[in-house]
Amino acid sequence: MAITGIKGMNDILPAEIAVWQYLEASARRVFGCYGFNEIRVPVVEKTELFKRSIGETTDIVEKEMYTFADRNDHSLTLRPEGTAPVMRSLIQHKLFNRDPLTKLYYMGPMFRYERPQKGRYRQFHQIGAEVVGADDPRIDAQVLVMLCQYFAEVGITDVSLQLNSLGCKECRPAYREALISYLASRTDALCEDCQRRFQTNPLRVIDCKAVGCNSATADAPAMIDHLCGHCDNHFHAVRRTLDDLEVDYEINPRMVRGLDYYTKTTFEMVTNNLGAQNAVAAGGRYDGLIQELGGPALPGIGFAMGVERLALLKGEDSQLVEKPALFIAALGEGAQRVAFILMTRLQRRGVRVEMDYAGRSLKAQIKRADKLGAAHTLIIGETELAAGAGVLRDMTSGDQEPLALSAAEDLLVQRLVCSRIALDGALTTRL
RNA sequence: GUGAGUGUAGCUCAGUUGGCAGAGCCCCGGAUUGUGGUUCCGGUUGUCGUGGGUUCGAGCCCCAUCACUCACCCCA
Incomplete structure (x- = not known):
């Protein structure tokens, strides 16, 4: 019996490598124009890093991480995403002392123990970018412009940019309470999962695709209507800048993130051409993350793109071989x-x-x-x-x-x- | 974790009521001396996912098992 590969971990064969190299080279070129430099961090980190950053109660940490003990009984985890390791490295090496505005990009494999399906694998690859040290809304806009330019340059056109704001630690708790009390009045209409999670993670409920939940939450309060003055100004400034730069986007008040560290501006690049998966890229601002990980109180924003999904959208292109x-x-x-x-x-x-x-x-x-x-x-x-x-x-x-x-x-x-x-x-x- | 579907040549897939294992593509050779893409002729390629069972006889029927795919869920 020949030894086979591991479920959900795929070989990228010579026939398909041309698209991958093209996607990677394009990212280096485009991101370089915006002043980003590459950083390479290990594939394995201390488990604690992901628990602290992504959030203890998220699905990723609760049931999707490849966590194991090394020979000294330290709990290690194959990285399920790239932002936390990059922030860990930035803090550890005090990169913010060399330059008050740090722009980094990375690419490489990530690992999540999920049931594989189209566009979703246990080892998958991301290309991501992060900006640390500025909370200026123009930085949000710049990151989005760069993301849009990347899609345009690699010729993936059938996508749309969805934008939302998740507020900050000032305004989100109040919104959360408002949402819980709204949902409490109509729990009967919610799906089983949402009945369970509307107390622990109410934001997830308005993102639920079940038809019952969808109609039950049709007029649910939206975060963008409950933003504090600061967050509201920030969001409007981001939108104004995007309008100035003629970037197309849609406001999606129901868009939520699966990782706890996001604040203020969040976004997704979505498509209808990936089966059940619709996100090709996603990200947002994470103004409290660096401090949470033991660094200074620096704001940050970033995104990650799924390379397998990009490759599926791009398709085989014989011109690239x-x-x-x-x-x-x-x-x-x-x-x-x-x-x-x-x-x-x-x-x-x-x-x-x-x-x-x-x-x-x-x-x-x-x-x-x-x-x-x-x-x-x-x-x-x-x-x-x-x-x-x-x-x-x-x-x-x-x-x-x-x-x-x-x-x-x-x-x-x-x-x-x-x-x-x-x-x-x-x-x-x-x- | 839950559900459905599919496993036959390197790839895409036929295979009738249980009766010799097939096609197309790919690959190799040839069509008057040494010239590709189109056409024509010929050829190579099999643990029928695996293990049991029923039967004179199983790719086909039954049981088990494994793998893959898609969807739920989650997300890049």
Whole structure:
């Protein structure tokens, strides 16, 4: 019996890696423009970190974490999300002392023990960004603009940005009480889950998708109508800035977050094209988190995107697959020897080159060149070898021209590097 | 944790009332000397998820088990 992988933890095979690399490279490029720098933190942290940040009573902490004891009986957890580890690192290394405004991004695997389904896996990947040190509403807007630009640049268009405010520790408790008393008057209409949780986590009830709950809470009080003066001003300033920047968004007063640390501005990028899952990216402000984790009272805001979900939306794009610039088709032992040396020299100089090693017919070799998507094929047979000139075939047009073997290396480097720049140009304009 | 569905070639899937294990794609070779994409011809590929049971005979019927998928839930 062969050993298989673990449920919900997937291999990303060469055929699908092009999209992943594209999504990651695009994030680096776009986030870089906004002044973000990458940070890499471990995949494992002390369990306490997630309990303190995400919240003891959240589903993630209660039943979804991969928690285990190491050989010294310390409780460790595979990170279920990225913000808490990044904040831990920021506090530990006092990054806020080097720069009052810290902008970080990260990408990597996260782990949650859930039943896998479409767009939801036990090991999944996030690309996230965090800004620490500013509570200016323009920062909220900037983060949202950056998020929207990312989606535009990677060509994922069928999404919408949902915006809400969850208030702060000044105004949320009062709202919570108002919501509980509203819900208490109509518990009969709520689904089983909501009847249980309306006391512990009433905000979750207005986010419930059960039809009963949905209609029962239709005119429930909304957080955005109960914001304190400060939060209300902040929310309006964020909206005004987004309007100035012509960013499309919808206010969704029922949107709630699954992690306890969120305050004020919260948002989700949602889609209808992911089956039961509709969030591709989500985030918000977390003004109390850093202090809660033992750091200074610094405000923060950030988001995370699900890479598997982005990849599902993006789909397979053959244009993203790396193709050889050249295939060398050699016939006969002497030609194969020359071809292998030439191929290696070109590879050393940065050209993607392929050849055949099985001594196949010219027809079979050209067929393979076509299949690999090579832009050109250099044919070297006995006659070419004797004449000292190969035949360079343009695989798109079918045009062929002689190419002196003595000068082939330099000519091909020059030519194929040029075509590579043209290809990059095409990719850039396509965005 | 709950529910439903599906397991047959590398991939997508047929398989009749229980009677020799199939197709398409992929891969390999060929269609007058050494030229790809279209077409035509030929070929390779199997623990029918696994273990039991019924039967002269099981891919098909029965029991168990495992895996996967989707949904609930939750969320990126």
